[in-house]
Amino acid sequence: MKPIHPIPLLLIPALAATLTAAEVPTGKPEDVGMSSPRLQRIHEAIQRHIDAGEISGAVTLVARRGHMVHFEAHGLMDIESKRPMQTDAIFRIASMSKPITGVAVMMMIEEGKLRLNDPVSKFLPEFKDPKVAVARGNAGGSYLVPADRELTIRDLLTHTNGLMTGGIGSKSGPPRPVAGDTLASYVPRLGAAPLDFQPGSQWAYSGLAGPDTLSRIVEIVSGQPYDEFPRTRLFEPLGMKDTFFYPPDDRRPRLVTLYSKSPNGLVKAENQDGFSLKTYFSGGGGLMSTAGDYLQFAQMLLNGGESNGRRFLSPRTVDLMASNHVGDMFNGKLGRPAHGMGYGLLVGIVEDSVAAGLRVSNGSFGWDGAFGTQTWIDPKEKMVTIVMIQTQVTPVQRDFENAVMQAIVE
Numbered sequence: 001m002k003p004i005h006p007i008p009l010l011l012i013p014a015l016a017a018t019l020t021a022a023e024v025p026t027g028k029p030e031d032v033g034m035s036s037p038r039l040q041r042i043h044e045a046i047q048r049h050i051d052a053g054e055i056s057g058a059v060t061l062v063a064r065r066g067h068m069v070h071f072e073a074h075g076l077m078d079i080e081s082k083r084p085m086q087t088d089a090i091f092r093i094a095s096m097s098k099p100i101t102g103v104a105v106m107m108m109i110e111e112g113k114l115r116l117n118d119p120v121s122k123f124l125p126e127f128k129d130p131k132v133a134v135a136r137g138n139a140g141g142s143y144l145v146p147a148d149r150e151l152t153i154r155d156l157l158t159h160t161n162g163l164m165t166g167g168i169g170s171k172s173g174p175p176r177p178v179a180g181d182t183l184a185s186y187v188p189r190l191g192a193a194p195l196d197f198q199p200g201s202q203w204a205y206s207g208l209a210g211p212d213t214l215s216r217i218v219e220i221v222s223g224q225p226y227d228e229f230p231r232t233r234l235f236e237p238l239g240m241k242d243t244f245f246y247p248p249d250d251r252r253p254r255l256v257t258l259y260s261k262s263p264n265g266l267v268k269a270e271n272q273d274g275f276s277l278k279t280y281f282s283g284g285g286g287l288m289s290t291a292g293d294y295l296q297f298a299q300m301l302l303n304g305g306e307s308n309g310r311r312f313l314s315p316r317t318v319d320l321m322a323s324n325h326v327g328d329m330f331n332g333k334l335g336r337p338a339h340g341m342g343y344g345l346l347v348g349i350v351e352d353s354v355a356a357g358l359r360v361s362n363g364s365f366g367w368d369g370a371f372g373t374q375t376w377i378d379p380k381e382k383m384v385t386i387v388m389i390q391t392q393v394t395p396v397q398r399d400f401e402n403a404v405m406q407a408i409v410e
Contacts, residue, residue, distance in 0.1 A: 023239060023292065024299050024384075027067025033410035034062075039070045041406065045399040046387075050075040053265050054393045055372070056257065057085035061291040061386040062404055063299060070407075071291070078257040079266060088292065090242055090254045091388040092274035094285045094369030100230055100297065101211045101283030102157060102346030104218050106317050107233060109153075113221040116157070119150040123217045126191025127151060132162065133169035133194040142168045148198050153217070156210040157345040158325045160200050164209035167196030176208070177280045183226055186280065187216040203329035203343065208275070208284040211346065215283030226281040237310055238300060240293040245281045246273070247288055255288070258371060259391045266391060274371065285370065291386045294375060298366070298384040302377050321345040322365040322377075335394070359401040372396060381408060 029036045039062070046058045057075025061068065073085040108114045121128040130151055131144040155161040164170045173193030177186045190209050197204070215226045222229050227245050235243050247255060258274065259266040275285035300306065301321075305313030313321075324330075324342025332338040340356030342349040347365045350358055361380040368374035372389035374397045387400045 024063050024066065024068050024295055026071075027065075027069055029069040029407070032065040032067050032069055034064060034069055034407050035409045038407035038409070039403075042070060042400065042403040043072060043074060045403045046074045046396065049393060049396050049399070054261065055389045055391045055396060056259055056266060057389070058396070059085060059087055059089055059091075059291045059386075059388045060400060061295055062383065062407075063295055064381060064383040064408075066299070066303075066382070068295065079259070080257075080268070085256070086254065088242065088254060088290055089256045089388070090247065090251055090288050090290055091256050091373055091390060092258060092276065092369070092371050093287050093289050093294065093373045093388075094275060094371050095207065096289070096294065096367055096369040096373050096375060097283055097285050097287040098211050098346040099301075099367055099375075100234065100287065101214055101218075102321055103234065103297075103301070103313065104230055104283070105153065105157060105214050106313055106321060106345065108218055108221050110314065110317055114153055114217070116152065116154040118153050120152065120156065120213065120217070121150055121191075123220050124188060124191060124213070126188040127213075128191075130191075130199070131169075131194045132198055133167065133172070133196060135168055144194055147195060149200075151195075151199050153214070154325070154345075155199050156206070156214050158343060159203055159206050159210060160326060160329070161206055161210050162195035162197040162199065162202070162204065163190060163206045163213070164193055165196045165204035165206050167204070169194030169196045173209070177212075177277060177282070179277055179279070181277070181280045183212060183216040183219060183281060187213050203326050203333050205334050206284075208282060211284035212282050215281060218283075226283065234297065234312065235293075237312070238293075238296040238307055240289070240296050243287060243289040243293045245286045245288075246276050246278050256388075256390045261391060261393070291388050294386055295384055298375050298377050298386070302379065302382065302384055321347060322349060322363075322379075324349055324351060359398070359405045368397065374400075376401070 049055050056079050062070035073087045077083045077085050130147040133142045164173045174189040219226045258269040304315035305318045322344050326343045330343040331341050337356040340352035342351045350360050350364045361378045364376045364378040366376040372392045375386045
């Protein structure tokens with residue numbers, strides 16, 4: 001594959017026009033303590049994975065001290081047509097939807113419409129008196145016992161709920177949503193699913209069920225359909241004009257093709273919409289976005305809940321989101337390091353980067369998506385980093401992190 005040359009940051013005023021008036025402004029790397037020559041190593045790192053046939057292309061973005069200092073397209077949006085990657089390319093961000101859902105829930109908590117310790121059944125009666133599936137041991141099979149307590153909003157936010165987390169109880173849960181389902185029609189069915197463990201006793205990824213249940217609760221307490229809530233309360237005020245649950249027809253040409261790895265190279269995925277459905281708005285994984293759009297959201301969190309003079313959350317609420325709520329339970333889970341990690345309210349946290357073996361500052365928080373997208377919000381360095389790809393290749397994320405950190409020179 002012929003390399004696609006990087007777009008120098010100092011030549012991207014036109015790219016800035018593709019964002020919004022509310023955007024994080026472009027700045028010179030040296031003005032925010034970063035090295036322009038060293039930032040070029042980001043392209044070199046990404047290009048190695050493109051040349052190896054592991055990914056088709058990527059968009060990378062770095063903002064520090066309130067200024068965007070790197071914004072670059074690499075490789076191809078689509079291998080078959082050889083269309084070059086664009087900085088305004090739209091990606092299926094999958095589980096990077098979760099921090100947005102976390103913010104939506106925290107907005108409702110700030111308004112007094114929710115509490116972290118509220119039982120889920122307060123809003124969804126189908127979740128009353130949950131049962132937990134227990135293995136029968138050598139005899140095989142399982143049986144149900146009453147849960148020690150009800151599931152809470154906090155359990156859903158921290159993945160300590162056991163709801164459709166891949167264990168014994170999940171086998172009796174409903175199949176995944178399909179076309180025509182809505183949060184209102186589907187989420188109540190989850191209330192009958194046996195839990196995989198006692199609430200609060202373990203960390204296990206409730207990839208869709210937990211956050212989607214939160215999305216339905218936000219619908220109920222806000223009085224808005226869940227596609228409307230983030231659009232009117234977050235996306236439009238932040239200038240995120242290319243973030244949505246299902247792509248409008250006029251945006252489809254900007255969607256990056258989704259590929260999976262195979263022994264014969266990259267294979268185009270049959271379902272190019274990922275977890276997005278027209279009527280089911282999954283707060284767990286349904287959103288699509290651009291790197292430029294997601295920067296506006298992440299920068300708002302880095303700013304302590306404020307953007308361009310508008311406050312979305314209190315700084316204390318952002319701190320609560322980005323604090324470890326699960327002790328050591330997240331370490332070693334979901335492919336994460338065995339030490340040094342924590343989990344907040346729908347965001348992962350690096351507590352000890354040395355113990356974790358990650359090239360990320362202590363206190364950084366964020367999340368990634370099933371198709372390779374990732375963001376870190378780094379309060380120590382006052383920095384947001386975003387990498388967008390559409391094939392799950394974890395080494396791309398690690399190499400990107402290294403290339404960013406080595407470019408900080410003060």
